[in-house]
Structure formats: structure tokens, C-alpha cells
Amino acid sequence: MAVHSTHPPGFAHQFETVEQQREAGHLGMWIFLATEILFFGGMFTAYVVYRALHLPSFILGSHELLVKFGATNTAVLICSSLTMALAIRTAQTGGSKGTIIVWLLLTMALGAAFLGIKLRYEWYRDYVEGLIPGVSWLSGGTHTPGVKMFMCFYFFMTGLHALHMVVGLGILTVLVVMTARNRFSAEYYAPLEISGLYWHFVDIVWIFLFPLLYLIGGRYPGS
């Protein structure tokens, strides 16, 4: 049994080796993401059922959404995934803490931009136009119950996703502070790596939400 005379930074007592700790952290995060898949999955299941039962209404509802903002936000999130990956790579290769912080801050800026666009140009507009069931709902002639159902799913799913974005921004803030305090090195950067997994996961959720919410039934003339 190896006796650790010197404890590397961030090493916890219950582990025997740094490697064991790193693997445990990794596996833990992946299992957490598996639970997240099932968490969003419950919502997706309900979505699949109601979409099949109320397809015409879901198409009508989907056409209330603005594709340009959905697509822009997809691009914004993909950019933020890239900057996140580069932040981790910088730490892996022993880059300066300044560079890591710049990448992290860029990631945060892009995340904030996503939320900004969502709030200002989409949800606020929906609020004004009375498209938010239970909060501000002006049911006009074309708004069958199915349309309301669609808008429910739109807000539940994008809302839950946005909540995850906010949590992600919080985690990134902590990472910036930790980096500034020299907690990471080329040998130890597990928190960065694990938070990165979470951030990419949130990106993947949006990759599915975009076509499933904004593009039902296509947007071609006559659709």
C-alpha cells in the first residue's frame, strides 16, 4: 500500500490514488448526466405522446416560435461548447491561468447571451403576445387546446433547459475563482473537466430542443 507522504492538491482522504479519485469523479458525473437524460426524458416522453395525438395543433404552435432566434441560440451554445473545451485543453497542456480564465469568461458570456436572447426576444415577446399558458394566455380563434398544450411544453422544456444554463453559469463562476486561486495545474484539473461535461450536456439538450420545438412540420410555404 502506497503511503502518501505528500498529498497532491485536491486529493481526498477516502481515495488511495489520484487516478482513482479522477476516475471516480468522472464516472460520477457521467452517471449524473444519465439521470439528467431520464429527467428531461420524462418531459420528452410526454412531448412525443402529445405531439402524436395533437400533431396539427403542435404544428400551429410551433409556427408561433421564431426560428431565427432558435437557430442563433443554437449557434451561440455551440460556440460556448468550443470555448469550454478550449479552457479545459489549456489546463491540460499547462497553459497560464490567465488564458484559462479568458476561455471560461468567454464561455460565460456566450451562456449569458443565450439567456439574454431567450428572455428579451422570445419569452418577453411571448408574454406580450399572450402565448404563455397559465401566465398570460390570450386564446384567439386559432388557438385550439392542442396549441396551448404545445406552448406548455415549449415553456417547460426551454425553462428547464434555461434553469440548467443558470446552474452552469454558477459553476463557471466558481471555476473562474478556483482558477484565479491557482487551484488547477496540468496534473489536477478534474473540476474543470467534470463541469465541462455538464456544460456540453446542456448544449446537447438544446441541439434536440431546437428542431423538436421550432421546426415541427417544417417551415416551407404551405406547411
Added chain:
Amino acid sequence: MTEPHGSDYHAPHIVPVGTYVLVFLALMLGTALTTWIAYIDLKAWNTVAALTIAVCKMLLVVLFFMHVKYSKGLTRIVIIGAFFWLGIMITLTCSDELTRHWEIVPQGWSAGALHLFRLLF
């Protein structure tokens, strides 16, 4: 001390910046393609196309950004398991929700089976 039964451990793989940029460009292209296809009339295939592209984009993110391409077994089992379970939930829920309007089972087989059991017991 190492994992007692053959380790999953791999020295952390450092992905070249070029790979990240290529993946990024592919993702952006995918987004553009998804949006563009939505404006073309493919009938029911619009949804199929959009979801296919989304799955490809997800694979790119998972394999490269999340480094699954460079990690072994257990991580992949976790991911595949999670999607498999999601599949169970959707499939079996739909086995009820989407078959309620189906014609009731044809008369023949159940009556036949019942007759068989009357003979047996």
C-alpha cells in the same frame, strides 16, 4: 493502488485544437443545414432529417468535446444505458397511448387458445 480488476484508466488524451475547430465547424454546418431543410418541403421526412442531424451533432459533441472517443467501456455503457432506458419509457408508453384506437384483437387466436386450455384443464 489501481482498480482491482483491470483499469478503465487512460492517460488523459489531449485533443488537438484543429480537431476541436473542425468539430465546431461541423456543428455550425449542422445547425445551418437543419434550419435550411426546414424550409424545403419533404413532407414527413422533415422531422426525420432534423432528428438525424441532431443525433449526428450530439455524437460529435459526445465523442470529441466530451472525450468519449478517448475513454473506454464504462462511460459508453452509462450513456448507452441511459438512452436505452429512455427508449423503454417512450416505446412502452406509446404502446398504450398510440394503440388505443386500434381494432380489437381478431376473434380467432384467443378463442382458439381458450379452447386449448379448456381441453387441458
Added chain:
Amino acid sequence: MMGLLPSGFGVLATVPFQPPAASSIAENVDQLYLVLSGITAFFTVLIFSIIFVFMVKYRRRKEDETPVSTHTPLVVELTWTIIPSLICAVLFVWSAALYVQNGRPPASSTEVFVIGKQWMWHLQHPEGPREINELHVPVGVPIKLTMTSQDVIHDFYIPAFRIKKDVLPGRFTSLWFQATETGTYHLFCAQYCGTNHSEMIGWVYVMTPTDYANWLAGGEKAESLAQLGERLFSQYGCDNCHVPEGNGRAPSLVGVYGKPEKLQSGETRVVDESLIQQAILTPNSVHLPNYQPVMPTYQGQIDSDQMLELIAYVKSLGSEERNGK
């Protein structure tokens, strides 16, 4: 103290072990139940006796004794994997066949409508009589119950007939039975539905055909459901568009009941109670190709009693046409 015991057993002797079996379904369900009880008893006794024998035979006699090792032959494991599998396979096929059989009402069934609401049962006979928490039926005649709820989920349960089905709002579910014994039987709500769930109970009276005819004749003269529905049909102006000849702004409803229709969405659905209701409440969701989606929704205007009357009317149109041919 001693005197209490026999009377205690006397009370126990009054406990019935089987509910009355008064329908054709009850007989075949009871056969299956009996076989299942046999299987349960057999394996329970088997496991309990083996454990008991081992407990006695292999009890520890000395603190430091060493037991004889036993190995795990694969054939033993396979035996007790395969035998339960076979038993389960047999049980599945038998019970599933019965279930499908018991779920299919004969074509000749008389239809009775059931509405559940907190906390009572409304029952409507096709001839017109309405009942609350009571159902009078003739013996030997297949009866089909078409059921819906006005509020929460209920469940229509007649233990003596071994039948049960949830009664849902916004949908129609059905049950059928053919009573085999005259008598009075419990009717229960078996899905928890709120405060007075346990008071949502009633009685089913199975009568001889003569008695039943007398009962029908004795009640106040009521219009049949279909007649009431016909009145509503013109009252709401449905007949302006749904003209029988089929040349109006909306499809003719003559003979549609029970037939498959291809909808605008491409889906083909058989016209049943649920579809008729859906067409009245959310017309656009089921509208037919070749017609404009001009029908307004009647959501909130038609209560569930009226809905049943309209459905009964549409169904009667079907039968008239069939009679005509």
C-alpha cells in the same frame, strides 16, 4: 372465557370464502383463480416444509461443527428456472385469452350508458329509464356498458360478475356481462375518487325477463336516449350542415358509426363514441378531407348527459341505415 371461543368460531364460519358468481365471465375467471390458488398453495407448502425439515435436520448441534459442502449443479439451477418459466407461459396465454374474450361484447348486446360523477352513478337504459346507483338488467341477456365520467376517474366494479373498468373523463370505456343468476349484487367504485369514494356504491338487480319487462313498464314513460339526442341535434343546428343525403357542408352521419374514416391528418379511425365526442368538442382535430373546417367547437356548451344523447342518436342513425339495406 371458554364460552366465548365457540361463538367466536361461529362468527368465523359465517365468513364467505367466495363472492357470488353470477355472470358467464365469473365462471371462467374463477377457474383461473382456482388454478392460481392451487399453484400458490403448492409452492408455499413446498417451501415452508423444506425450510422446516432443514431447520430441524441441520440445526447446529455443536458450536464448532463443520458443515458438508454442497456444490451448485447447473442442472438444478436450470430446473428451477425453467419450471417457473413454463408455468408463467401457460398462465399468460390462458389469462390473456380470457381477458381478450371477456373484453369483447357480443354484437347482440343491449347498450346501457353509465356516467360516473362525484359520488354517484347515473345509468341510462336505451329505452329511456334512468337510474341512480341502481342497475336493473334481465338475466341471460348480454349487456354492454358504455361509460364516461364527468369529473375525476372512477371505476365501475361488480364483484359478482368479476368485471371492472375505470371510468374516465373525456373518454369512453366499455364493459360487458351476461348475468347468469337472478339476485341482487354489489356495485362499487373501485378507483379512489375523493371524499365519499366509499359511498359511491349501489346495487345491480338481475331479474327474470318477465320481471324486467314489468319493471320497464312500471317506470315513468321516458323518451329514449336517441329521441332526446335527435331533439338536441336540431336544437344546436347540427342538422343544418349534417344533412342525411350527404350534400351539405358537412358529411352525412347516416351509417357512420362503426365504420373506418380517413381523416385529414391521414390517420384512419373507426367512428366510435370517443371519436364522436372528439368531433363535437374539437372538430378540427378530426376533420375529414373534402370538407372545410367550419364546424365550431361545442366545448363547454354540452354536458355529458347531452353528449350521451347525441352519441345515442348518431348510433341510431347507423342502425336505421343498416336496417334499410
Added chain:
Amino acid sequence: MSTATADLHQAPAEPAVNYLNASYGIKSWLLTLDHKRIGLLYLASITVMFVVGGVAATLMRLHLVEPQGALFEPETYNKMFSTHGIIMVFFFLVPSIPATLGNFLIPLMIGARDVAFPKLNLMSWYIFMTGSALALYGTISGGVDTGWTFYPPYSSLYSETHVVAVALGIFIAGFSSILTGLNFIVTIHKMRAPGMTWFRLPLFIWALYATSLIFVLGTPVIAITVFLLGLERLLHVGIFDPAVGGDPLLFQHMFWFYSHPAVYIMILPGMGVISELITAFSRKKIFGYSFVAFSSLSIAVISFIVWGHHMFVTGQAIYAGLVFSVLSFLVAIPSAVKVFNWTATLYRGSISYEAPMLYALGFIGLFTIGGLTGLFLASLATDVHLNGTYFIVAHFHYIMVGGAVMAYLGGIHFWWPKISGRMYPDMWARISAAIIFLGFNLTFFPQFMLGYLGMPRRYAIYPAEFQVLNVLSSAGASILGIGYVIPLIYLTWSMRYGPVAGPNPWKAKGLEWTIPSPPPTENFEKIPIVTEPAYNYPAIEAHDYPDAPGVARV
């Protein structure tokens, strides 16, 4: 595996410093990262919840002594059975064995110093307490009357009780389950001592691994489901409201996607405990180790594809009914395999009858009955008659109480010397085991008969012809209640006055018995190196004793 068995007759000394006395004060407990102390925190909290749920059950049984109801208005009775179900299912049975015995034992059994994420472990307990507090608030400040199943539209639109508070409590407590499951899976994968291969793990670990899979894969779905229910109730958006195109049955699907596997969250750890108990008290290797291990995993997997059998009469499509029925029968097979293997383990053993073994044998018997009556409910045609009646109530209490609670008590009695370092009076423990067994059967066997006779469940008043069986059941419940109170008393007593137990009072195998009782905070002075399979009790090869009549004695 190094063994440090102490002689029973020699009064062994307690270790001077152990996890119980390593630090003092409330704070040292509330901020502890030690898995053993966290296990005890859970033990205390779920005991409180068990008492709350138990009181509700007792009052219900008292009420049902008379057909017109002896105590309450129907409204109160409805709140009573809802409280009983919600508290017992979500706040007692689900965390019972995993969060107490699992937390305490997993690191000890696999040779680790702690679970993989101790801080997360403590956080799970705080999350659980938050959820419990909300649920208790909801039930005390006016109650909830939806039953533990929360079926809409009753729960979403009609009930006028504290549904949101309780649903939120369940939502929050769900995350405690998720994090506990995550912690266990990572611990079992990554923290095993050298030489502790998968097939040397105690079967309790296999069972908890299977349980954790369900925690991780099922619990998120109940979380999102009650979340949707809460939103539906607050905003009336219509997700489960048929009037605007929603489908109440969708809730039932999503609810049972978790809640059926949750049944196996309750019983699988119990099965693991029984494997430990049977081997320890018959001093035998388990019969068919790999079959028992893999049956745990297959039960966990199959548990996710059978949920529709709760919906055979709720308006589910006939095809779905057929699919779910055939899948439900599949569960019977691994369950049967387990029962047969436990029974076969006794064969040629050296069986002794201390209290934990009595619980274990009781478990096998009651689980057998509970399991076999499940066949009635997987069978479509009989389920139509029995669904929603007392038959269901009896069936799942045979599994949940006759199974899970018996195993939980057996496990507590078995590991109590390890947990507290003290022995309890064995005679009292045997008496209480017998009382529980008898009381249990008297309570729930009449309910099978009531169900077949057609008495629906959740009835505050009932037709008079059912009275005799109800009185019998209530009588049994009072005996059962006494049976539960006795262990509470002597276990508490033993913590202070019980004789010192020593490291291995049962002479059992397993890493947890190689260290002092109570264990030191770090568990192992030196991480052990494992060289032998689980349950490696000494045994004589039969061919060495060709004339041995059944069992050879040395």
C-alpha cells in the same frame, strides 16, 4: 482476507476510539462526512417517519373495526391512508435499507475508507430531511387526500388539500435517492479493495448495486412527473386534463415508470440482506452465487418494463395490456430462483436460530406468498377482478412489510453489534420476531380473502358482510404494532447496557467482521487485500465422508 475473530466467551474490550466516540457534540454529527454516522442519521430520521406512518396505519385499522367507521369522517380517513402510503413508501421504505445499512456497510464490505463522495453523501441526507419536512408539513397542516398515487385529474383539479407541498417534498427527496444511488455505484465500481473482484463481492453489495441502478434511472422520472403535476395544479395548464386534450393516463404511465421499479428499490436490498443472513447462520457458502447475483440485476432491469400491469383496468389499450402482462410474468423467474437458492443454502448447513435468522426465514416464507400472489395480478383476467381491491393491499404488504421490513429488521439485528458495539437480549429479539410474523399474517391474510370477495381498497365505510375479516385484520395489526415496539425498546436499551459484542459475535465471514465493533472512523487501519470468495465458511467435502448421513460432524 485477514480474520480477527474473537472468542464469544471471552469478554472482548471495545476499541478505545471508534467512530461513535471519535468526536462529540451535535455539530460533529450534523457535519459528519463519515458514512457510518450518516447511516445512523438516516436510521434516526426514517425511524421517526416509520412511527408517523405506523400511527396512521394503526388509526386506519382501528377505524375499520366497524362497517360505518369507528373513528373518523371519510375525509379524515382518506388523509390517513394517503399519509400512511406517502410516508411509508417515499420516506421509509425507499431509503430504509440502502440509506441506513447500505451507507454503513458498503465501504466496510468492499474494504474502503468511505464512499466515493462523502460530502455528497451528507448533502443527500440534508436533501432527504428537507423533503421529509415538507411532506410532514403538508400532512400535518391539513393533510393530503389523494392517496400515494396522486392520480389526476383528482389530484390536479379536484382535491382541496396540500398536494403541492407533499409533491414538492417527494420531488426533493427524490434527489436524495439519486445522489445516494450515484454515490453507491461509483463506490462499488471504484473503491473496492485490491483482490475484491466483482464475483467476490457479498451479495448484499450486488443487491445494492442493482438498487442504485433503479435509483439513478427511475427517480428522475418521478421527479419530473410530480413537477408537472405541481405545475398543472398551480397554473391549470391542462397537461393531464382531458378537457383540453391532456391524458390522465399519461401521468399513470410516468408515475409507474418509477413507482413500479421503486417496489424493487424496497425489496432488492432486503434480498441482499437475506443472502447475508442465511449464509452466516447456516455457516454455508450461498448456493448458486452467480445466479443470485445476476437475478438481482435482471430483476432491476425487468422492473422497468412491467409498469403497465398497474393499468390493466384503467383504460390502457388492450395491446399494451398484453405486452405488460407477459413482461410482468418475467419477474417471477429471477424471484423464484432466489427463493430456491436460499432454501438450498440451508441444505447440509449448520443452522442456528438467533433472532436475525428468524427474521430471514420469516422473510423467505412471506416473500414466497407475496410473490406467488403476484401471479394473480400479472394474469390479466384475474387482475380485472382483483385490481383495486384488498387483494392488492395484501399482496404488496406481503412484499413490502413481510419482505422489506422483515429484512430491514433482520439486517438491523444482524449488524447491530457492529453498529453499536453491543449485544441486545436475543430472547426478546426472538420473541418479537415471532410476534411480528404472527401479527403480520393475521393482519394481511384476511385481506386476501376480502379482496377476492370484492371489497375495494380505500373505503372509509364498507358493507357489513366484510366486518369479520376486517376485525381479524385489525386485531392482527395491534399485535404487529406491539411486535414493532419491542425491538425499539431493547435496541435502545442495549446501546448503553448491552454486553460488549466484540468484532465478530456471529463468527460470520465478510470484511466488516474483521474490524473492531464499533469500527474506527477510518474503517481499516490498513486497506485489506482480499484473496478468497464471499462466504468462504469452512466445509468438509462430501466425498471425504462417503458415509455421512446428511451432515458430517467433526
